[in-house]
Amino acid sequence: MSVMCVYHVDSNTNLMSSDPGNVSHEGTKETKQQVNRSTNSYCPPHGTVNKIITDGVTLIVLWTLLWSLMGNEVLPGGNLFGLIIIFYSAFLGGKILELIRIPVVPPLPPLLGMLLAGFTIRNVPIIYEFVRIPTTWSSALRNTALTIILIRAGLGLDPQALKHLKGVCLRLSFGPCIIEACSAAFFSHFLMKFPWQWGFLLGFVLGAVSPAVVVPSMLLLQENGYGVEKGIPTLLVAASSMDDVVAITGFNTFLSIVFSSGSVISNILSSLRNVFIGVLLGIAMGFFIQYFPSGDQEKLTRRRAFLVLSMCISAVLGCQYFGLHGSGGLVTLVLSFMAAKKWAKDKVGVQKVVANTWNIFQPLLFGLVGTEVSVESLESRTIGMCVATLGLALSARILATFTLMSFAEFRFKEKVFIALSWIPKATVQAVLGPLALETARKVMAPQLEAYAKDVMTVAFLAILITAPNGALLIGILGPKILDRGEVIGPLKLELSDFEHH
Structure with a gap:
């Protein structure tokens, strides 16, 4: 029949x-x-068309529910309305960039589309007059995004890979970041007339490499066997997380120096105290999370993920409330690293839950950063000085990376590839860039807002310039420079969930 x-x-x-x-x-x-x-039929609709209609109706129903509960907050001009507009605009911008495919050219990172969506909202007056986000909301969302970044960094650190590549990995994690920070401080002091403490603050904003660009590109090369014999993808993935930690710690140190009235020595001692407190709290909370919840409980992965997220976000926000700048980030990193070390392969499920959480905060983060940059407030001379400072600092970073890799057993072309792969910037710049401006507004220091706006502009330009170019350089040069060998399974298993970090 x-x-x-x-x-x-x-x-x-x-x-x-x-x-x-x-x-x-x-x-x-x-x-x-x-x-x-x-x-694929359209009467009744199925497939993609059906999904679009379903999602659209769901959004309308949710908006109606929020309107009935919160009233004018979800109407044009309300705070929640602005947040929703930024989220969906950034989400759509990322999806549009994902659809753009140029033959023989690697795909561009979606975060670039999210950033440009926020920038467009900010500079179209008809739209922006209805978008209002309180600074407290924006700050809390960015701090939460930073916490998720650090959780993923801690969960993704592979102790075996770090042990095997510890010398090279430590040089690649600390050296380029610190040298770029010092170079940016030097050039910004003479080109942008920054005070030295502001120069170092800018330097550590720029010093972080972006796992959002580096890790997916390295996993793609690893899947095809490029560079696996010498462990180049493993090295870059492991070092990218450590590099971010160095940059964030340095930024928090100089942020406290810039906005404190005490002496430099007292501020440095205060920062060291915060580091000690952060590590101590991280170890204590890490031991707790290793054994609670126990392995015999139901929905173990979800319980673990929820506890890690809630404890780390509470630690970051709580440390900020008590003035322990930087401590919350160290608590997050140490806690997640200790948890992952205990859970071993079971951590993959937790990584997936954290990755899904990041997919929600990523459009908010880059959309909010884009809305901070106004074309009207930018001067051509300012942009020129910012680009010059960024370019010179990047050149110093590339040269430093190549020099530091000269002490390892890599060929000349492989050293060039590693040096050029170490330039993309995105996530950490999106988080740290606006923090100085928010702090200046919070402490009522209008004389410092000009420096903070320049820091924000340089961070924006760094993402806009280095993220797409870094992805293209890795995708194009990798297959041409690196030797092709057998595919290594463990890296894909351990780090597959870093694709959107």
């Missing part, structure tokens, strides 16, 4: 075979074709 039904739909198909087995096979094939046709 099913065969005859399919035959009626498509009479050109030869189903009337004398072989019953052939009839059954052909009938099954035609049934699958009919299912595919119905999936």
Whole structure:
């Protein structure tokens, strides 16, 4: 009966075979074709069209529910309305960039589309007059995004890889970041007329490499076997997390120096105290999270992920409330690293939950950063000095990376590849860039807002310039420079969930 039904739909198909087995096979094939046709039909809609309509109706219903509960907050001009507009605009911008495919060119990171969506909202007056986000909301969201970044960094650190590559990994984690920070401080002092403490603050904003660009590119090379014999993808993935920690710690140190009235020595001692407190709290909370919840509980992965997220976000916000700048980030990193070391392979499920959480905060983070940059407030001279400072600091970073890799057993072309792979910037710049401006506004220091705005501008330009170019350089040069060997499984297993970090 099913065969005859399919035959009626498509009479050109030869189903009337004398072989019953052939009839059954052909009938099954035609049934699958009919299912595919119905999936793509439009009356009633199926597939992509059905999903779009369903999601649209769901959004309308949710908006109606929020309107009934919160009133004018979800109407144009309300705080929640502005947040929703930024989120969906950034999300759409990222999806549009994902759809852009140029032959022989690696895909661009979606975060670039999110950043440009926020920038567009900010500089279209008709739209921006209805978008208002309180600074407290914006600050809390960015701190939460930073916490998620550090959780993923801690969970992704592979103790075995770090032990095997500890010398090279430590040089790659600390050296380029510190040298770029010092170079940016030097050039910004003479080109942008920054005080030295502001120069170092800017330097550590720029010093962080972006796992959002480096890690997916390295995993793609690893899947195809490029550079795996010498462990280049493993090295860059492991070092990218450590590099971010160095940059964030240095930024918090100089942020406290810039906005404190005490002496430099007292501020440095205060920062060291905060580091000690952060590590101590991280160890204590890490021991707790290793054994609670216990392995015999139901929905263990979700419980672990929720506890890690809630404890780390509470630690970051709580440390900020008590003035322990930087301590919360160290608590997060130490806690997640200790938890991952205890859970071993079970941490992959926790990584997936944290990755899904990051997918929500990523559009908010880059959308909010884009809305901070106004074309009207930018001067051509300011942009020129910012680009010059960024370019010179990047050049110093590339040269330092190449020099530090000269002490490892890499060929000349491999050193060039590692040096050029170490330039992309995105996530940490999006978090740290606006913090100085928010702090200046919070402490009522209008004389410092000009420096803070320049820091914000340089961070924005760093993402805009280095993220796409870094992704293109890695994707194009990797297959041409690196030797191709057998695919290594553990890196993909341990780090597959870093794709959107």
